Structure formats: structure tokens, C-alpha cells
Amino acid sequence: MARILPAGIYGITAEEYSLGRKNTDVVREMVRAGVRIIQYREKGDKSSGKKYEECLEIRRITNGEGVVFIVNDFIDIAIAVDADGIHIGQDDLPLETVRKIAGGKIIGISTHSKAQALAAVEAGADYIGVGPIYSTFTKIHEGGPVGLEYLDFAVKNIPVPLVAIGGIKENNLEEVLKAGAKTVALVTEITGSPDIRKKVESLVRLFERYKIS
Numbered sequence: 001m002a003r004i005l006p007a008g009i010y011g012i013t014a015e016e017y018s019l020g021r022k023n024t025d026v027v028r029e030m031v032r033a034g035v036r037i038i039q040y041r042e043k044g045d046k047s048s049g050k051k052y053e054e055c056l057e058i059r060r061i062t063n064g065e066g067v068v069f070i071v072n073d074f075i076d077i078a079i080a081v082d083a084d085g086i087h088i089g090q091d092d093l094p095l096e097t098v099r100k101i102a103g104g105k106i107i108g109i110s111t112h113s114k115a116q117a118l119a120a121v122e123a124g125a126d127y128i129g130v131g132p133i134y135s136t137f138t139k140i141h142e143g144g145p146v147g148l149e150y151l152d153f154a155v156k157n158i159p160v161p162l163v164a165i166g167g168i169k170e171n172n173l174e175e176v177l178k179a180g181a182k183t184v185a186l187v188t189e190i191t192g193s194p195d196i197r198k199k200v201e202s203l204v205r206l207f208e209r210y211k212i213s
Helices: 023-033 048-062 075-080 095-102 114-123 147-157 173-178 196-209
Strands: 008-012 037-040 068-072 085-088 106-111 127-130 162-164 183-186
Touching: 008 196, 023 037, 023 048, 023 196, 037 048, 048 068, 048 075, 068 075, 068 106, 075 085, 075 095, 085 095, 095 106, 095 114, 106 114, 114 127, 114 147, 127 147, 147 162, 147 173, 173 183, 173 196
Parallel strands: 008 037, 008 183, 037 068, 068 085, 085 106, 106 127, 127 162, 162 183
Antiparallel strands: none
């Protein structure tokens, strides 16, 4: 798959907020609902073998559906299951090193400031995460929310695709889209919904209002 990040919903797993459902079950529902980017993010204490099995199944689900599959943090697992890409944080291996290991895979990196965004572009990131836009409990960032001001900077100044992330819900998604984001990560808003398909359809209508598809 080409190193391109689609616009629209960027789905992320969060089993602890998935109402007792497995990551693979949630992913299957997201893909059926039309989500075209899936990131496997596992912050629990599962064994490497279990994480590999889940990613292998997600690769099977996403293959043939035109869905980009990204693995967060676990470079070895991403390579082993032939994921499309890898997402790293500021405290992980340097992006240049990940590129040497992962070759032509999509590589994204979380950024929380203008300086980090510019450095990511310089290092060759295929896309950047911008956030957390709002307060969030799914991922701790010591600096707190970066707000829409940083998103506005990134939209206007960063030449690679960006993903707005952090505390984004249906009730504030429109603010994020108005600020210029084309790809938006929603975590618990989707994984914690009793009806994932209905939730995704509702979110997609907001994207369509801004001619994003």
C-alpha cells in the first residue's frame, strides 16, 4: 500500500473502554461501518504473543478492504504481520531509526508542539499526530491539552498529513473540522459506543458536511 493517509475517521483500539468487547470485534465493526484507518494501540499487560495474534487477525480483517492498518509502538509486530504502518511517540526510538528498520511503511509520530511538528517533518514523518486537542484519559501527556491553536498552526504550516487526536467526541468534532483537520482520531467515542456502526455513521455525516470523505 502506498504511504498515503486517508482523510476521515482514524480508528484506534482501546479494549479497556470497549464494553467488554475484544479489540478484534471492535475493529471488525469499525471496518464494516466504513472506517478506513485502524490503529492497534495496546497499553495493557498482554503478552507479545497475544498482541501478535490480535494484530494478525486485524491484518486479516483489513486486508482487501482498502483499510490502512497502523500498529502503535510495536515495530516488531508491525513488521511480522505486514501492517501498513507504525505510529511512535516522542519517547520511542528516533523516527530515522524506525525508518531504517521499517523501510517503506507509513510512519507517524505524535507531536504536542510546533517544534516537535517541524522536527517530525525534517525527520521524514509520513504524518503527524496533533494533540491532545482536549483533555483525555486514554493517554497521558504531561503538558495537558494543546488546544485548537496548535492544530491551526499545523494545518497551515505542516506539509504532511496530520491526525487531530485527544478528547475528540461527536459534540466537539465540528470545532476540529472547522479548524481544518481532515483526519481525526476518535477513541472511546467509537470503542465505547454500544452501536459502533450507528456511531460511525453519525460521525461521517459531520465529515460530509465539511466535504471530507
